[in-house]
Amino acid sequence: MRTLLLLLVLPGALWADQPLEQLQRGMAAVRSVYLEFTQERHLSLFTEPLQSEGVMLIEKPDRIRWETTAPFRSILLGDHKSVAQFEEGKKLNLGFPQMLQRVMEQMTLMHQGKLDALTADYTITVSTNRIVLVPKDANIRGMLEAIEMQMTPEFQAVREIVMKEPGGDFTRIIMHNERRDVTFPPGTFDQSKPLPLADVKKALSHAP
Amino acid sequence: MRLETILLLLLLTGCATVPPPRKPVRVTTNALLTHRAVLTIHGRQFTFTGYLALSETNGLRLIMTSALGQVMADVLVKPDGAVYLMRPSPVLRREWIERYVVSDMRRYVEFLTPTLSINDRHHTLELRTVETKPGPQPAKLFEVPR
Numbered sequence: 188m189r190t191l192l193l194l195l196v197l198p199g200a201l202w203a204d205q206p207l208e209q210l211q212r213g214m215a216a217v218r219s220v221y222l223e224f225t226q227e228r229h230l231s232l233f234t235e236p237l238q239s240e241g242v243m244l245i246e247k248p249d250r251i252r253w254e255t256t257a258p259f260r261s262i263l264l265g266d267h268k269s270v271a272q273f274e275e276g277k278k279l280n281l282g283f284p285q286m287l288q289r290v291m292e293q294m295t296l297m298h299q300g301k302l303d304a305l306t307a308d309y310t311i312t313v314s315t316n317r318i319v320l321v322p323k324d325a326n327i328r329g330m331l332e333a334i335e336m337q338m339t340p341e342f343q344a345v346r347e348i349v350m351k352e353p354g355g356d357f358t359r360i361i362m363h364n365e366r367r368d369v370t371f372p373p374g375t376f377d378q379s380k381p382l383p384l385a386d387v388k389k390a391l392s393h394a395p
Numbered sequence: 396m397r398l399e400t401i402l403l404l405l406l407l408t409g410c411a412t413v414p415p416p417r418k419p420v421r422v423t424t425n426a427l428l429t430h431r432a433v434l435t436i437h438g439r440q441f442t443f444t445g446y447l448a449l450s451e452t453n454g455l456r457l458i459m460t461s462a463l464g465q466v467m468a469d470v471l472v473k474p475d476g477a478v479y480l481m482r483p484s485p486v487l488r489r490e491w492i493e494r495y496v497v498s499d500m501r502r503y504v505e506f507l508t509p510t511l512s513i514n515d516r517h518h519t520l521e522l523r524t525v526e527t528k529p530g531p532q533p534a535k536l537f538e539v540p541r
Binding site for chain 1: 427429431433436438439440441442444446456458460462463464465466482485523525526533535536
């Protein structure tokens with residue numbers, strides 16, 4: 188009976204590991220990522236989703252810039268040491284920076300395919316083109332039921348992230364216009380005076 | 396004690412225990428507004444995105460989300476001034492929402508300006524209206540919970 192159970196479970200487990208390894212392998216060689224996103228906040232109370240737009244920039248080993256460009260301008264910058272936020276160009280004296288830094292770090296790990304580094308915080312399952320992360324901490328699950336990552340068919344990149352809340356509300360982040368291995372200009376990740384996005388884009392448009 | 400712990404305790408316990416008296420509120424438009432706000436408490440800053448539904452006949456409903464998208468407050472204020480917390484906040488205490496969030500909502504609808512700055516000894520709120528969708532809002536937004 189035990190053998191039968193093993194036979195039933197083992198192929199699934201092996202199969203489940205492959206996409207994660209594939210993702211990690213595919214992303215390991217990627218030095219940097221530039222992508223644009225559309226964020227949809229689906230609240231059951233509203234008939235239409237509430238939308239925002241922006242860009243996400245990641246540079247190895249751990250630098251991230253998450254910038255909302257519409258309907259308001261806000262920049263979040265993070266690395267393994269610190270996090271900073273700018274609102275309409277003004278730097279904030281952040282409350283609870285550690286919490287924000289942890290989230291930024293997790294976002295970087297997800298987009299680098301380093302999901303094994305998240306197993307302490309999440310139970311991870313894989314199905315066709317989809318990776319689901321369920322928080323292990325019950326308190327966090329009370330606010331965030333699961334994170335679903337929609338992948339490209341070859342598990343080479345994240346296309347969409349859905350953050351599900353217990354009440355049925357969710358946030359969908361759709362990634363597009365992704366560019367890899369770009370060279371960001373100096374100041375892109377500067378936590379004191381980040382280079383304006385227009386200048387970053389200009390530098391990237393001139394890059395080969 | 397770490398500053399974060401003190402702030403968290405402040406937010407959780409609130410500074411006030413007496414809820415503000417009920418005052419009727421007059422809404423003069425129908426719209427869904429998106430606000431971006433920076434809240435400062437004891438020098439530390441937090442950003443919020445607020446979705447404020449306004450109804451001339453039904454009052455106002457605010458859903459306030461954190462920088463990470465988490466719902467921090469969900470409040471309904473009826474035209475007669477009755478306040479309903481539509482879901483529990485994971486961080487903000489009921490008294491804090493009733494006293495400060497609702498008071499700021501009232502202040503906002505009084506002026507309906509694109510930007511508003513509120514400063515008292517407990518908090519500073521810098522608020523900007525970043526999107527306005529005019530028109531009647533769904534009645535279910537203003538239904539009183541049973």
